[in-house]
Amino acid sequence: MALANLLKTKLTSLMARSLAGRPARLAGHRPVASITFDDFPKNAWVQGGPVLARHGARATYYTAGGFCGRAVEGLQYYDGQDLSELAAAGHEIGCHGFGHQPVPDLNAEELAADAARNREFLSTFMNGKAPVSYAFPFGRVSPRTKRFYAAQFQSARGTHAGINIGRVDLAQLNVISLEMGGWNEKAIETAIHRVLHSHGWLILYTHDVSDTPTRFGTTPKRLDWALGRVEAARIEILPMREALPVALGL
Numbered sequence: 313m314a315l316a317n318l319l320k321t322k323l324t325s326l327m328a329r330s331l332a333g334r335p336a337r338l339a340g341h342r343p344v345a346s347i348t349f350d351d352f353p354k355n356a357w358v359q360g361g362p363v364l365a366r367h368g369a370r371a372t373y374y375t376a377g378g379f380c381g382r383a384v385e386g387l388q389y390y391d392g393q394d395l396s397e398l399a400a401a402g403h404e405i406g407c408h409g410f411g412h413q414p415v416p417d418l419n420a421e422e423l424a425a426d427a428a429r430n431r432e433f434l435s436t437f438m439n440g441k442a443p444v445s446y447a448f449p450f451g452r453v454s455p456r457t458k459r460f461y462a463a464q465f466q467s468a469r470g471t472h473a474g475i476n477i478g479r480v481d482l483a484q485l486n487v488i489s490l491e492m493g494g495w496n497e498k499a500i501e502t503a504i505h506r507v508l509h510s511h512g513w514l515i516l517y518t519h520d521v522s523d524t525p526t527r528f529g530t531t532p533k534r535l536d537w538a539l540g541r542v543e544a545a546r547i548e549i550l551p552m553r554e555a556l557p558v559a560l561g562l
């Protein structure tokens with residue numbers, strides 16, 4: 313049964329991948345980069361924020377409303393004060409669903425309710441505005457949910473490894489991981505090089521930022537290194553909502 317479920321998940325994911333939810337062609341006028349944090353653990357802002365500031369970089373924090381003010385499995389998550397601070401500093405609040413569930417498991421009604429609940433929660437920190445950038449929890453996508461989020465957001469980010477060049481799907485943008493679990497300096501350097509020369513869009517992602525991170529997070533030192541490499545390549549780092557028009561040449 314477990315194997316059958318695994319195969320079903322894999323097949324659903326492959327089908328979603330082959331469906332272009334929001335096809336686009338990047339203009340290729342100039343390269344651009346984004347740094348994104350998912351969920352998000354409080355230290356992504358408290359420890360990550362000063363590193364971003366050192367590089368003059370503004371990030372996208374993909375926020376799941378259900379984590380607000382909570383500690384889960386020993387990890388402290390953001391609170392309302394953190395959201396107010398980072399929004400005031402020009403960072404972007406993105407949507408990551410309220411309940412942080414794999415969305416292919418939600419029926420149409422649950423999907424709509426979760427999206428509405430997170431929008432309502434986040435908009436109180438965004439002067440009543442709705443978030444325009446979305447990231448799929450756990451990177452889990454199905455054709456149905458891809459269509460759903462493509463209709464509601466300017467961009468949706470997955471967790472598929474890669475850079476974004478030429479023809480892309482704005483409903484499932486690729487990422488380069490800064491997580492401890494998959495840390496690979498060579499892969500990051502190669503991605504930066506390719507984005508620089510093909511004028512693509514580099515999207516970095518991680519979760520917590522700490523000297524003792526989870527395997528889904530990174531250290532301040534590694535974050536500093538990665539942003540420094542992007543900076544050295546003279547690629548501008550912008551939140552998703554601002555990088556999108558640059559990438560599309562609008």
Ligand SMILES: [Zn+2]
Pocket residue numbers: 350351408412448449450
């Ligand atoms: Zn997440």
